Amino acid sequence: MESTVASKLDALLRLQSLDSQLDQILQVRGDLPEEVRDLEDEIAGYQVRVSKFDEEIAELQQSIANRKQAIKDSEKLIKKYEEQQENVRNNREFDAITKEVELQKLEIQINEKKIREANFQIEQKNQDIQETKNRLEERQKDLNTKNSELQVMVNESEADERKLNEEKEEAIKQIEERLLFAYNRIRKNVRNGLAVVTVKRDACGGCFNTVPPQRQSDIASKKKITVCEHCGRILADVEQKVIV
Numbered sequence: 001m002e003s004t005v006a007s008k009l010d011a012l013l014r015l016q017s018l019d020s021q022l023d024q025i026l027q028v029r030g031d032l033p034e035e036v037r038d039l040e041d042e043i044a045g046y047q048v049r050v051s052k053f054d055e056e057i058a059e060l061q062q063s064i065a066n067r068k069q070a071i072k073d074s075e076k077l078i079k080k081y082e083e084q085q086e087n088v089r090n091n092r093e094f095d096a097i098t099k100e101v102e103l104q105k106l107e108i109q110i111n112e113k114k115i116r117e118a119n120f121q122i123e124q125k126n127q128d129i130q131e132t133k134n135r136l137e138e139r140q141k142d143l144n145t146k147n148s149e150l151q152v153m154v155n156e157s158e159a160d161e162r163k164l165n166e167e168k169e170e171a172i173k174q175i176e177e178r179l180l181f182a183y184n185r186i187r188k189n190v191r192n193g194l195a196v197v198t199v200k201r202d203a204c205g206g207c208f209n210t211v212p213p214q215r216q217s218d219i220a221s222k223k224k225i226t227v228c229e230h231c232g233r234i235l236a237d238v239e240q241k242v243i244v
Helices: 002-029 032-085 091-173 177-189 213-221
Strands: 196-200 234-238
Touching: 002 032, 002 091, 002 177, 002 196, 002 234, 032 091, 177 234, 213 234
Parallel strands: 196 234
Antiparallel strands: none
């Protein structure tokens, strides 16, 4: 049983060491990955905006086409009514046809007004598209620059990162699911990513609070999994004091 617990603690320490090395690689990259993601999101937003403008313009153009057809239909009706006026039998029929002609002329005026408004909206949206595309182009240049910088950093550490991840996969296989879950939960909740630490100079290697001698003895024996009473980190071992 003792060797089982000890092996679990050793495996957790190994995993923590590998994760800490991977964290250092990511720290060197700084905010670049996040900046790249932000730029990609911003560019995607501009692209969606341009697509939406294009759809709105297409709808306006279809509306213009429909109204132009409506004007032609009204003009045909006016011509038809004017021909009918030549063959009316009384003033009442003449007045009724005259009203129909006036109605169609009013329809033409309304459609012409709506066409002018739609053309104005199209002009405005085209300006918006151009402004958005200009911003998109600027952001794309920024993204290309940031991506190049990030790629240089990734290339420099790619081999080390791949090796560490391979070793990490092997280390994970030696840790039971319950402990791995606890490890990942602690890592997520602590600022420096240290979920498994050792006792150094009578203190927790994570929060630096004092660990009592009896508790240190329990930790050193590796008979059970012990966590820090203050920060909740797993205390995997006690570093031997150097006697000068």
